[in-house]
Amino acid sequence: MLQKMYDWIDERIDITPIWRDIADHEVPEHVNPAHHFSAFVYCFGGLTFFVVVIQILSGMFLTMYYVPDIENAWKSVYYLQTQVAHGQIVRGMHHWGASVVIVMLLLHTLRVFFQGAYKKPRELNWMVGVLLFFVMLGLGFTGYLLPWDNKAYFATEVGLNIAGQVPLIGDWLITLLGGHPEIIGAQTLTRFFAIHVFFLPGALFALLAVHFILIRRQGISGPL
Amino acid sequence: MKRGKGMKFVGDSRINAESTSTVPKDYSEYPGRTEAFWPNFLLKEWLAGSVFLVGFLTLVLTHPSPLEGMADPTTAGYIPLPDWYFLFLYELLKYKYASQDFILLGVIVIPGLAFGALLLAPFLDNGPERRPNKRPIATSLMLLALVATIWLTYDSAGAVDWEARAEANKPIPASEVEIDTSDPGYAVYENSCMSCHGDDLTNGAAGPPLIGIEHTTEEIADISVNGIGDMPADVFQGTDEELQQLAEFITSVNEQAGE
Numbered sequence: 001m002l003q004k005m006y007d008w009i010d011e012r013i014d015i016t017p018i019w020r021d022i023a024d025h026e027v028p029e030h031v032n033p034a035h036h037f038s039a040f041v042y043c044f045g046g047l048t049f050f051v052v053v054i055q056i057l058s059g060m061f062l063t064m065y066y067v068p069d070i071e072n073a074w075k076s077v078y079y080l081q082t083q084v085a086h087g088q089i090v091r092g093m094h095h096w097g098a099s100v101v102i103v104m105l106l107l108h109t110l111r112v113f114f115q116g117a118y119k120k121p122r123e124l125n126w127m128v129g130v131l132l133f134f135v136m137l138g139l140g141f142t143g144y145l146l147p148w149d150n151k152a153y154f155a156t157e158v159g160l161n162i163a164g165q166v167p168l169i170g171d172w173l174i175t176l177l178g179g180h181p182e183i184i185g186a187q188t189l190t191r192f193f194a195i196h197v198f199f200l201p202g203a204l205f206a207l208l209a210v211h212f213i214l215i216r217r218q219g220i221s222g223p224l
Numbered sequence: 225m226k227r228g229k230g231m232k233f234v235g236d237s238r239i240n241a242e243s244t245s246t247v248p249k250d251y252s253e254y255p256g257r258t259e260a261f262w263p264n265f266l267l268k269e270w271l272a273g274s275v276f277l278v279g280f281l282t283l284v285l286t287h288p289s290p291l292e293g294m295a296d297p298t299t300a301g302y303i304p305l306p307d308w309y310f311l312f313l314y315e316l317l318k319y320k321y322a323s324q325d326f327i328l329l330g331v332i333v334i335p336g337l338a339f340g341a342l343l344l345a346p347f348l349d350n351g352p353e354r355r356p357n358k359r360p361i362a363t364s365l366m367l368l369a370l371v372a373t374i375w376l377t378y379d380s381a382g383a384v385d386w387e388a389r390a391e392a393n394k395p396i397p398a399s400e401v402e403i404d405t406s407d408p409g410y411a412v413y414e415n416s417c418m419s420c421h422g423d424d425l426t427n428g429a430a431g432p433p434l435i436g437i438e439h440t441t442e443e444i445a446d447i448s449v450n451g452i453g454d455m456p457a458d459v460f461q462g463t464d465e466e467l468q469q470l471a472e473f474i475t476s477v478n479e480q481a482g483e
């Protein structure tokens with residue numbers, strides 16, 4: 001039955017080459033922890049992606065309750081945390097995932113760095129990776145404000161002040177991020193929400209696609 | 225893609241009418257003990273993923289995500305703290321040569337050099353050698369940066385009293401508690417307690433919130449006179465009647481909040 005359905009679809013849209021492109025490739029011995037346990041260092045990139053998926057899914061569920069305005073943001077998080085079934089867990093996954101993803105990202109970067117895996121021909125993918133790192137840090141910074149508690153408010157104040165120290169474009173940068181040159185308030189929260197939920201994830205997906213396409217094109221770097 | 229005469233298509237589409245094989249390629253001829261990702265490797269990989277997920281969920285279940293009181297820009301004396309992975313930058317800016325007159329060093333030059341070098345690493349370290357011990361400059365610079373980052377983070381985080389912070393900033397749903405400012409106890413509160421515990425009992429400059437506490441009226445009266453923990457004795461000045469009014473007032477606010 002399943003085979004018949006597959007054949008029916010395959011006859012029409014020829015999907016076999018598509019999934020074969022994605023899933024059918026060799027796993028060389030030197031990256032396979034089943035053969036060399038130390039090859040677990042090659043898992044860090046995949047685990048980073050795994051946590052990114054957790055972040056996306058838990059974040060999607062969070063937006064079902066979260067309200068991005070200064071009157072209700074904190075209350076909606078408090079409600080989610082104390083009243084909604086499993087809300088505590090969903091928020092916990094997003095909260096801790098944000099930290100775990102940074103740890104995994106760091107381990108992945110160090111693996112690539114110390115193995116010299118960024119050398120020719122993988123220079124471009126390394127730079128895509130560093131951009132990914134910046135995007136993740138940006139997600140961390142903007143997400144920190146969203147619960148709109150004291151910790152969030154005052155950390156953002158400091159962060160925006162630091163951004164304001166940048167010569168020439170400092171004030172402009174504050175207004176761009178915070179919506180107002182002096183006040184951290186309603187505008188700041190909605191901007192950070194938009195950046196956290198739309199702009200940076202958009203950049204993240206695009207960069208991830210390039211990252212993975214390049215890995216498939218070039219294959220994983222050889223053994224040291 | 226195959227081209228040429230004699231190709232058959234499905235309908236008027238560009239899909240080849242001859243069905244493609246779904247049998248994975250055979251990797252046994254590849255060098256070493258190479259195996260196919262699909263399905264062989266994936267069947268093992270999901271196990272590693274599950275172990276990771278169990279560990280992660282254990283962390284989540286045992287450590288509820290923190291939430292402090294609702295943002296209040298007028299909170300006096302709040303010490304700001306970014307998330308831990310920004311602490312190193314935050315700490316860097318406390319150094320003399322990275323702040324005030326030298327703020328450009330701290331904000332632009334040092335982070336710019338560090339992250340710029342990270343971005344351009346493939347071009348700065350462009351020799352053919354990949355082993356870390358064969359490229360001592362790259363390796364030692366990265367180790368140095370790592371040690372510096374860890375040290376700055378440690379220095380910054382070590383100075384924070386995490387438990388006291390959490391205790392002093394408990395979340396209290398503000399809307400649910402209405403403070404009766406005409407209560408005679410409130411006047412006493414205003415005189416003796418407000419400077420530390422805040423005008424709505426949800427905490428202030430020095431004291432923790434007085435909403436959500438589990439003391440009895442007698443205990444509250446006792447604490448007002450004798451102090452507790454960091455709170456000094458004799459902050460309450462007044463008659464016994466006022467003391468009673470004060471304690472009853474605080475209890476009534478707590479009863480109301482508990483509903």
Ligand code: HEM
Nearest residue numbers: 042045046048049109112117125126129130132133220221
């Ligand atoms: C969201 C962030 C990222 C994800 C999900 C991700 C994922 C991956 C995955 C799955 C691989 C395959 C090999 C492995 O798992 O180790 C990989 C390889 C690679 N990554 Fe990342 N990565 C991310 C960020 C980065 C960063 C921050 C860098 C560097 C600064 C980077 C540089 C590279 C390079 C150069 C390779 C090829 C390594 C080789 O061929 O040996 N990636 N990445």
